[in-house]
Amino acid sequence: MGQIRILANDGIDDSGKAMLEAAGFEVVTTHIKAEDLPGQLNAFDVITVRSATQVRKDLIDACPNLKVIGRGGVGMDNIDVAYAREKGLAVYNTPAASSRSVAELVIGHVFTLMRQLHVANRAMPISGQADFAKLKKQCSEGYEVMGKTIGIIGFGRIGQEVARIALGLGMSVIATDPLVKEATIDIKVNGALDKINMNIRTVDLNTLLTQSEIITLHIPKADKPVIGKAELSKLKKGVLLINTARGGLFDEDAIIEGLASGQIGGAGIDVFVGEPSPRADILSHPKISLSPHIGGSTAEAQENVGKELAGLIIGHFSK
Numbered sequence: 001m002g003q004i005r006i007l008a009n010d011g012i013d014d015s016g017k018a019m020l021e022a023a024g025f026e027v028v029t030t031h032i033k034a035e036d037l038p039g040q041l042n043a044f045d046v047i048t049v050r051s052a053t054q055v056r057k058d059l060i061d062a063c064p065n066l067k068v069i070g071r072g073g074v075g076m077d078n079i080d081v082a083y084a085r086e087k088g089l090a091v092y093n094t095p096a097a098s099s100r101s102v103a104e105l106v107i108g109h110v111f112t113l114m115r116q117l118h119v120a121n122r123a124m125p126i127s128g129q130a131d132f133a134k135l136k137k138q139c140s141e142g143y144e145v146m147g148k149t150i151g152i153i154g155f156g157r158i159g160q161e162v163a164r165i166a167l168g169l170g171m172s173v174i175a176t177d178p179l180v181k182e183a184t185i186d187i188k189v190n191g192a193l194d195k196i197n198m199n200i201r202t203v204d205l206n207t208l209l210t211q212s213e214i215i216t217l218h219i220p221k222a223d224k225p226v227i228g229k230a231e232l233s234k235l236k237k238g239v240l241l242i243n244t245a246r247g248g249l250f251d252e253d254a255i256i257e258g259l260a261s262g263q264i265g266g267a268g269i270d271v272f273v274g275e276p277s278p279r280a281d282i283l284s285h286p287k288i289s290l291s292p293h294i295g296g297s298t299a300e301a302q303e304n305v306g307k308e309l310a311g312l313i314i315g316h317f318s319k
Helices: 014-022 034-043 057-062 081-086 099-114 117-127 132-138 157-168 205-211 252-261 299-317
Strands: 005-008 026-028 046-049 068-071 090-093 149-153 172-176 182-188 195-201 214-217 239-243 264-269 288-290
Touching (some): 014 299, 099 239, 149 205
Parallel strands (some): 214 239, 264 288
16 A cells, blocks of 8 residues: 545644654645545545535545545534445544533633623623723623532533533532433542542433523434423523534524523523524524634644544554
8 A cells, every 4th residue: 555645624733744744644734625525535545524524425435545534523423424334434533632622612601601791792892981880780790600500411521521610610510311320520630639529420301401500512413402492491590501512402493582581591602503604693692602613622622633533543554
């Protein structure tokens, strides 16, 4: 076999690229548009993607020379995984690399909603000089996170990282996950030799919905929304809802309805049904804290993703 050629179509961190090149691989980071991929991808042995590039059945069929598909991130909704493996391709992802980054964004949205930072950041540039006292009064009706109960739907790596941060902030944690009965969350302060272990037993979804003051989702793409109109009546009045997982896990019509009625106190949304063109009433809603699908997009996460992906590819061709 000649030199292995890798197309990092959605980019790769320099550290991962350097690892691959040091192992003798050629790495191309020039982005190829979707319509051009079938004609050009067959010149590569490996394609790595993030969330932008789709690797579907027709592309796989058009590229018989392809041997490996790598996904920099957790979910693989943009890859026809089963079909690829059926055709003999290896498919890898990096589930651990961005857990902390996503979890910190969740908590960022929680702080933003609890202290009305989204309201202040929108209003201050427009009326901060003329109506400072009015804005101060409006944004002074905030809350502390300590003592609040956060419900985590999906208790894998990211959900457990959210729990770790939340426990460190003095919050109560409940979680639900059909595949996880119990998890031990270790909390360690930087520089300290000792750590605290907390055992969390998961509960059923209905219990979580009725007991949580904040709810955050960390599950794969689902056939129907997890939070929809049927769930609104079960939620505590004024609950905060956070989605940094997948667009469609919230019924966006139900979210708007719940915000209007006061059943939902606020929402933090990083992922949307209509990406890359989310609906206007979501983007302009005064009770929604927004971010543009950046859950795993920190410098640390990008480096971790690049290194983990590079290691998986090197390991594959070393077998």
